Amino acid sequence: MNHWLATFFNSIFTAFSYGELLLFTTLYFAFLYFGLGWLFWKTCRLLQQRGWAEKINERPYTREQLRFELRQSLYSILIFGFSAWPLKFLINLNIIQLREITLLNTLWGLLVLTLWNEIHFYLIHRLLHLPYFMKHVHRVHHQSVVPSVFSVYSFHPVEAALLSSVLLVIAPFYNFSAAALMLFPTVSILINFSGHSNYRLILKTRPRWLLFATKHNDHHGKAGHKFGFLTNFMDDLFTKTKK
Numbered sequence: 067m068n069h070w071l072a073t074f075f076n077s078i079f080t081a082f083s084y085g086e087l088l089l090f091t092t093l094y095f096a097f098l099y100f101g102l103g104w105l106f107w108k109t110c111r112l113l114q115q116r117g118w119a120e121k122i123n124e125r126p127y128t129r130e131q132l133r134f135e136l137r138q139s140l141y142s143i144l145i146f147g148f149s150a151w152p153l154k155f156l157i158n159l160n161i162i163q164l165r166e167i168t169l170l171n172t173l174w175g176l177l178v179l180t181l182w183n184e185i186h187f188y189l190i191h192r193l194l195h196l197p198y199f200m201k202h203v204h205r206v207h208h209q210s211v212v213p214s215v216f217s218v219y220s221f222h223p224v225e226a227a228l229l230s231s232v233l234l235v236i237a238p239f240y241n242f243s244a245a246a247l248m249l250f251p252t253v254s255i256l257i258n259f260s261g262h263s264n265y266r267l268i269l270k271t272r273p274r275w276l277l278f279a280t281k282h283n284d285h286h287g288k289a290g291h292k293f294g295f296l297t298n299f300m301d302d303l304f305t306k307t308k309k
Contacts, residue, residue: 072167075244079150079157079164087154092147094248095219098255099139103215106256110215110265119265125212127264132216138206139219142226146219146251149230153247156238165241175246176253179233180296183254186232188300191293194225213262218255257296 082090113119156162165171194204203222210217221229232254233247294300 072245075167075248076164078248079154079244082154084151084154087150088147091150092143095143095146095251098251099143099216099219102252102255103218103259106259106263107215110263113267114265117268119267122264122266123212127212127214131210132214134209135214135216135220138221139216141223142219142221145223145226146230149234152234153237156234162237163241165243165246167243167245171243172245172249175242176250178240179236179242179246179250180253180257182236183232183250184294184296184300186235187229188294188304190225190228191295192304194228195293199224210262212264215259215263217262218258261295 078087078090110119114121153162157164165175193199200208203224206222207217207220207225210220219226233250237247292298292301
């Protein structure tokens with residue numbers, strides 16, 4: 067990886083003050099949500115116009131839903147901004163050790179984090195569907211009966227805090243490069259855009275691994291089943307959910 071980029075990624079956790087880290091991370095998540103979110107939405111509409119994609123659910127997307135999602139997402143973005151603090155603290159204590167930044171280490175780290183996120187998300191998601199948490203916390207996310215790209219961060223603050231722990235709970239036990247830790251939110255939100263956009267590609271044959279967009283869209287309309295996101299393996303392992 068480019069030396070300048072490697073130095074920059076390492077400095078985020080080592081040279082930035084806690085205030086600088088909060089500002090940088092908050093702006094980073096805001097850019098992912100508003101910038102990439104808008105671009106992803108426009109791309110979906112363009113693909114639909116070209117006949118390459120279709121809406122999953124034709125139910126209208128209202129301004130009220132958009133305003134609600136934007137408001138809740140602003141809370142989540144601020145909480146996500148704070149999520150880098152414990153990482154920096156544990157790195158300073160040498161409890162979390164950073165791997166050398168190379169292209170291979172970064173790509174491998176992103177793959178491990180994507181697989182780990184499936185496990186982490188499933189466990190948090192099952193917890194949130196317990197009656198108490200569903201009533202008082204997770205119902206905020208399920209306000210988006212028909213999801214959109216702007217649903218991806220529409221959480222109750224408690225849910226946002228729980229989901230933001232995905233890096234913290236694995237980094238002390240497996241060494242990642244700083245680049246992998248910082249780039250993973252980009253990978254994660256792109257996957258989440260695909261699963262929440264309410265669009266799917268029109269293909270003659272649709273591989274089962276591409277069905278996660280339809281699956282999670284269906285989950286929003288029928289809360290209570292299919293707790294995994296990108297894959298079904300955790301559902302199959304623990305709940306025997308039918309695919």
